[in-house]
Amino acid sequence: MSKLQGRIHLTIPDEKNRLKYIENQLKTVPHLLSEQQMKEIALRSEGFTPADLTVLVRDSAMELVRRVQYAKKFRKTGSGKWRACEDGEEGEDKQLMQIESAELEVGEVTFK
Secondary structure (H helix, E strand, O other): OOOOOOOOOOOOOOHHHHHHHHHHHHHHOOEOOOHHHHHHHHHHOOOOOHHHHHHHHHHHHHHHHHHHHHOOEEEEOOOOOEEEOOOOOOOEEOOHHHOOHHHEOOOOEOOO
16 A cells, blocks of 8 residues: 655735634633734734644633642632732732632733
8 A cells, every 4th residue: 555645735824814813713712802912913923824823822821720720829809709919919828729610710811
């Protein structure tokens, strides 16, 4: 049996299509990104494939989880839930395992 070898040429999406792809990927991710910030990400991601953009969004969402996992301090939000403190932010000394999942607020993806 012989192997068939072939090449598949995939075009890299332009800025407009990267923006559409990013917006679509973010539909299931809590975020605070404005339309202008999403446009900036699309502009800066020139040369990215759709797979690269998927990794970018997924990794951004996972950063929220990592921050909560390794947090040493948490603070109560206006909704009464616990959120991991940012560096230098005041809060109570707690570990993730001390907080019920229903009382935890992971946060949203932001653009810095």
